[in-house]
Amino acid sequence: MSLLSLIFGEKKHTASVAKERLQLIIAHERVGLNGPDFLPDLQKDLVAVISKYVKINPEDIKVGLEKQGNLEVIEVNIVLPETR
């Protein structure tokens, strides 16, 4: 901190940081709470189907919902086991 700002007391403009952080966390939590509740079932079914063909762990499939503007996007992430 400079001498000047020590004397005059410089205040930080932190409100904008607060707002940005809140925008992110609130959007995230709204999806988690109010999102469609079929996601766990969808995940289970996907695991069952894919397991028919590839050996995977249930945790290797991640299903999530994301908001992009006015669109809701279901994101499915499947990690295939490494082939040796």
Next chain:
Amino acid sequence: MTTIITVTSGKGGVGKTTTSASIASGLALRGYKTAVIDFDVGLRNLDLIMGCERRVVYDFVNVIQGDANLHQALIKDKHADNLFVLPASQTRDKDALTEEGVEKVLKELEHQGFDYIVCDSPAGIEHGAVMALTFADQAIVVTNPEVSSVRDSDRILGIIQSKSRRAVEGREPVKEHLLVTRYDPKRAHEGEMLTYTDIQELLRIPLLGVIPESEIVLQASNQGIPAIHQKGTPVADAYQDAIGRFLGEEHPLRFVDYEKPGLIKRLFGGK
């Protein structure tokens, strides 16, 4: 027609009880027969804020469990005609507030011709808070310009939208209002504090009012006289405006803009 108003927030210490006391008193002063109920079983405080703590004989749980009738438990307010306080129980466990019990008491108040029932919710999202919002027609969400309060308000809005009777039965949803409390226009102006428009943008519900941060609130609670009775103070005026808006009147926002004090004011102080 009785309207049930729930005052809630998720977070504690943001001014729910202060708001419940002032909103209920303000409605009663305008001639509406009003009851204000403390849902904070085990940690009752509405009685202290309303200044009737020494007149509590029976409480909400006594009425639910049939140990007393509603008439015996309702305490008539000293400062406003038409206003009655139903205190929470201080000793019994929280599960004493059953959904059927709460509904029964609210129905009885309706039969007695009350215009408004103000439900002062406990903090948190547990049983007591859910009971306080279950039967709401309207909800006043009290929020401080502070990150944890805004986030918790958003959580409680989610709960209103999923657990209230209106939501469960698919009726017209609970009407939600945002009340920003402990607002400091100077700090907001200087970018140190979230502005009321920031909060409204984040929570996306209509703004009922902005109550400025003030020492009056502590002075009011010290004396057990709701802040709205401190006539001529910004806090009382802001609550009056909020009640007016609640009843459909139009009032411009006051006490939200920061005016730089002039030189004389700065030299000689004064507010």
